[in-house]
Amino acid sequence: MKTIAIQTEGFDLGAVESSLIQGRSDLGAMVSFVGRVRDFSDRPGVRALTLEHYPGMTEAVLDALADEAVARWRLGGVAIIHRVGRLSPGDEIVLVAVACAHRKAAFEACEFIIDRLKTQAPFWKKEHSDEGDRWVGERMSDRWASERWEES
Amino acid sequence: MSRTFTHLNARGEAHMVDVGDKPVSHREALASARVRMAAETLVRLVEGGLPKGDVLATARIAGIQAAKRTAELIPLCHTLPLSSVRIDFDIDPALPGVLVEARCRVEGRTGVEMEALTAASVACLTLYDMCKAVDKGMVVEALQLERKTGGKSGDWQRMQASDASPGQAAESTAAAELGDEEGDAVAPQAASVRVRFFAELRERLQCDSVSVPMTDMDTTTIFALKQALIARDPRFAALDEPRVLCALNRRMSKLDASLSPGDEIAFFPPVTGG
Known part of the structure; x- marks a missing residue:
């Protein structure tokens, strides 16, 4: 079961998890990651975020990422849901959920997907704070996190 | 997506924007x-x-x-x-x-x-x-x-046309206006590629998308496309900055990738989702 969604509305983690499993009993492990909006980044007082993306390319990148994870860790289910539009601190931004036979593969696959998503999927964040609006810059730590998944 | 008509409400009806909460x-x-x-x-x-x-x-x-x-x-x-x-x-x-x-x-x-x-x-x-x-x-x-x-x-x-003579300046402004496809001087039937810009780059260029005729390019590569855009307006020099990424037909691409008429090329800053 593969779910890829770009949406403005929130998501229901419980519903996504049960759709991932679909009653199967061979999937012994499920790991999900939820990213949320913080009220600080490089500077304090972030009041809101606006997320922009490249429609068409975003879905294609996430779809390929999901397929790669399924093949590499033999996943039985994968879901990637990313929100766009204006979000407030505390709002959920992204959900990555995977299900497979064993926990180690599930943890790794989930981390792989979110690490790669952060450096490959065409999303951009703009922060709104008391000091004005600012486009969020890339983080070296995100690039390194993504690069360590390169298969040698 | 990011630009909407503020004078239309959620039902698409005309309304006056409430500016009471905006700062003076x-x-x-x-x-x-x-x-x-x-x-x-x-x-x-x-x-x-x-x-x-x-x-x-x-x-x-x-x-x-x-x-x-x-x-x-x-x-x-x-x-x-x-x-x-x-x-x-x-x-x-x-x-x-x-x-x-x-x-x-x-x-x-x-x-x-x-x-x-x-x-x-x-x-x-x-x-x-x-x-x-x-x-x-x-x-x-x-x-x-x-x-x-x-x-x-x-x-x-x-944006002004960089190479227009004073007598033509106002005339060519419409063609040099980067804001939209309608303002572009390229005839629709001409063989061209579509170039899109996202996020901070789009805001800095004041431009969502622009059409570039194949004949404006020395070779049919993304590198030549960038040169053609910079020749059109010096502000496009921003595309030469080190961390500007590029996609061809919605896949990440290198600058030597070959272009065909109808292709969609996108330039954008490093991505920051998740």
């Missing part, structure tokens, strides 16, 4: 327009030989009055306490005609673009009215915002 800031806008006329009309205007009297002084007052009454003319426009309105004229014998510039300032919650545009347009109409007895063929044209400062959407300035 210093805002300015400069608009321009021009009136093209016969050379003899322009001479009589300058020398004061027209039946209705001092054309420019009258048009100036008309422009100032119009700026103050913009809210009465444009349905969803707010009433603004303007702090300054200035109308300037330039006689252009090469046109031949009169160039009109209108500047408006306000300390307010919403911009003064509509006031500046209305002032420029009514100044032009008054020029027409003052001169029509001797020249009914005059043309009012090229009414446009030149720049605006202040407010949430930030500063904006019209």
Whole structure:
């Protein structure tokens, strides 16, 4: 079961998890990651975020990422849901959920997907704070996190 | 996606935007327009030989009055306490005609673009009215915002064609205007590629997308496409910055990738989702 969604509305983690499993009993492990909006980044007082993306390319990148994870860790289910539009601190931004036979593969696959998503999927964040609006810059730590998944 | 019509509500109906929660800031806008006329009309205007009297002084007052009454003319426009309105004229014998510039300032919650545009347009109409007895063929044209400062959407300035001669400058502005496909001079049937810009890059270039004819490129590569864009407007030099990424037909791409007519190329800053 593969779910890829770009949406403005929130998501229901419980519903996504049960759709991932679909009653199967061979999937012994499920790991999900939820990213949320913080009220600080490089500077304090972030009041809101606006997320922009490249429609068409975003879905294609996430779809390929999901397929790669399924093949590499033999996943039985994968879901990637990313929100766009204006979000407030505390709002959920992204959900990555995977299900497979064993926990180690599930943890790794989930981390792989979110690490790669952060450096490959065409999303951009703009922060709104008391000091004005600012486009969020890339983080070296995100690039390194993504690069360590390169298969040698 | 990121730009919406603020004058439409969720049901698509017209409504006046509630600006009560927006901070008061210093805002300015400069608009321009021009009136093209016969050379003899322009001479009589300058020398004061027209039946209705001092054309420019009258048009100036008309422009100032119009700026103050913009809210009465444009349905969803707010009433603004303007702090300054200035109308300037330039006689252009090469046109031949009169160039009109209108500047408006306000300390307010919403911009003064509509006031500046209305002032420029009514100044032009008054020029027409003052001169029509001797020249009914005059043309009012090229009414446009030149720049605006202040407010949430930030500063904006019209891009000029970098290589246009002064006589052609205003004519080629429409072609050099980067803002939309409609303003592009490329004929739809010409073999071309579509270039899109996202996020911070889009805001800096003031441009969502632009069409580039294959004939503008030395070779059919993304590298040559960038050179063609930079030749069109120096602001596109931003595409040469080290961390600008590029996609060809919605997949990440390198600069030596080969292009075909109809391709979609996108430039954007490093991604920051998740």
